[in-house]
Amino acid sequence: MNVAIIGAGLQCKRRASTIRELCPSSLKIISSPHHSTKVAAEFGCESTKNWKEAVRRKDVDVVIVCTPPHLHAEISIAAMDLGKHVLCEKPLATSVKEAERMVASAKKNGVVLKCGFNHRHHPAILDAKRLVEQGKFGKVLFCRSRYGICGRPEYEKEWRADPKLAAGGQFMEQGVHVIDLFRWFLGDLKEVACMTSNHYFKEMKLEDDGMALFRSASGATACLHTTLVQWKNLFSFEVFGEEGYAIVEGLGGGYGEERLICGKRDFKAPFRDDTTYYRGSDKSWKEEWMEFLSAISQKRRPLGDGVDGLEALRAAFAAYESQDKKRFVSIH
Template identity: 35%
Template sequence: MIKIGIAGFGKIGQVRANQIANDTRAKLVAIYDLKKPKHLNEKIKFCSSFESLLELDLDAIFVCAYNNVLADYTVKALNSGLHVFCEKPPARTTTELKEVMLAEKESGKTLKYGFNHRYHYSVMEAKKIIDSGVMGKLLWLRGVYGKAGSIDYNKNWRNYKNYSGGGILIDQGIHMLDLMRYFSKQKFTKINSFVTTSYWDIEAEDNAFAIMQSEEKVTATLHSSATQWSHKFLLEMCFEEGYINLDGILSNTRSYAPEKLIIGRREFEDITFAMGKPKETTTYFENDDSWRLEVEEFLDAIEGVGIIANGTSQDAYDTLRLVENIYENSGF
């Protein structure tokens, strides 16, 4: 039985707890949070500090806390001989993350980061198609990830840089950037960006626009927004032989639903019927098992029957560095 502790028992920490409870190999032993939850299972120990959580007989820690302590907690857990699953972003800066990677190397323990979008069925199916080579060379990517905002959006801790490291880009746009890297296998070295606060009275950004290009001339554009006024997820990818669109993504609220995978084939021959309106196939996905699948991968790696295929520390570093580059190029 893999004995687990959770640091940070907010919304995501509770999601992780539910997945742990559904896996027969693992047991949630204790949690740490700033306040004790009202309806905590009496079999789960509550710790009033992260240090007291580390003192328990545990095998692994899930770090689901504020961004400003993610790196610190991860380093301390690794140095205590524990395996670690940490939520995104991996840290506020790559400087913080380098300390984590050093601790990971010295500890020899399993470290995984929670980029759960990679485990959505539409994403996994798109990845299979792209890797098969049937669509030919990737030409460009275009991504939009937008939030509706809320009446108290400006009061959310994610908009205070000391806690979060940034605004909508590092909070939500990081998922889109991770997928762009995942699908394209490109390192985007040329970046032009605008990072702005357009509407909300916050110190962080509520919109980020970026144009990125790799040495292989693959170009990607990103718009990460907290002023979309509706929830929107769209990633379009154009290849030599057609295009693949990921339109919508499932969540607990289903506010980004439906989740669709759209595949279109380039057709030049039949000008009368095909020009500008090629044949498309659309697949709808009704189940989101992403939270379960990534926890299973983590537990498999701990048991030595699998590896961390997604969400490695190098994945996390490369994506976070791209976030930093967008901030730096914008002058924000």
Template identity: 25%
Template structure:
């Protein structure tokens, strides 16, 4: 049975601990600077609680480390774990920028370790179904894809680390946008990126105390804290083969409550088109049949994304071949994110009041 160290005893650490139990692995260490949280997780799932990563990564009996901490610590903890000879499952986003991603990948290569990224949407039932439909050639040559996700009022922990750029690296784009980018690239078969152009918007955080919301995950808000990240991003990604990806993501916006789906993925080819919702139970394929357009519903099989993601990681540890998202996949996603930030024009001062 593989012995795992979990760094970060928050909500994502809990998901990984549950997944470890379901996938047949054991939690050996639980690391968190909040020792009370580490104890709570360890009491439920086993393992030794501690405040420092040193005991976990230097323990010869630890087979792998799962890193699920604020983004600015990803590079430091991943590199330290890899240099200590541990395989690593690293939560998204891979790091704050592509340069940090390259450092992590270099550490994995020089130590001959398995590095897998936590792009869990590859393991949803509908995500895997969509990839299967494309692989079967039902859409033909895909020329355009759309990846949209909007939250009506979903800024997480306003004023805390999620909205502090020095810690998070950005807002909605680097938080949830990376999931859409990776899932799109994976379904498309990882075409080569040649151009990225986008715009990010910081609308609601500029006047934090006026932000209206019903609930807030990672909350409650810290009204005296910082919000210097975007709450929405839009981009067009162009690929070498001539296809494109239209990306739209928002933590918050003045969206009607039920008039539009929260998420929608679309892939359009010369033989058919496919649409599905990120957490949906089916995909719809539109194609020509007997001189008419026909919509066909494909049901997604059951799946548990975190369990299945961890099972894939355990398999990768055995085979020494990553079957999930690789470090290079993570670096490509981060380069797209970096390019969107670089290409975004600043908001005119006259409109910021």
């Protein structure tokens, strides 16, 4: 599978590094109006400033979209209409309607559309999901997550802080990962209440902090707090069932060592839990890429596909609506 990457920022470099390691000769071209020549030279491929030129190449089978979100739909649909498979970074689009068009294009053209939900591929999260599916913790009652970073100086000047380029602020930027995990563990979400704030980055037109409560169609609940003012990076994802729990802490790197803590309800015996450590570098990018290629080969839905991207986006925009209306909002 030959690959074109659109965009030349941090995500492009992550994807390109993964491809170079796993499929050394498959990266053909990187496109960006800004730094494509320099980045392409680093990874030994061609470059162009015109994304349409890259997408139209007959020797390209897969397009990875690593641009700001306002370009996701246009580029992805153009690629899929040419029969290319697409891995588009999250959030899938800047509106539900755009995301629906992307999903429809993938179906019409018989191609695979993957949303960049690499968190599903972290080993601790995969193991927690496996244990839940095996019924180790009984019926799942609720999930709880904290996900935060230390915002950079002058973050207000980055594209992530520009409403014309981004789909939302911190609640969308990192929170959409957790919303996707909530859906994965709990099933479809049906209602949400949300509160967003600008605690520190006062000049930013998008939120630097968001809290939300969700209820799933099964009646399970979920709580999310995501923020740019964590000061020390943090990731925590908890799943509690009638008979026990699974807690994922850390993602490696600045988020701390990845680990899975599991415990069982026991009203009589002394309390104890077991911790599994996942040492080494972040493997989620490699696992996600290989799963994507496998889905293409097997002509099946990938883990975290376009529909998952659409539904996570739908839930996030419902949360913003809740913030505006100051009440619970149905997710539909």
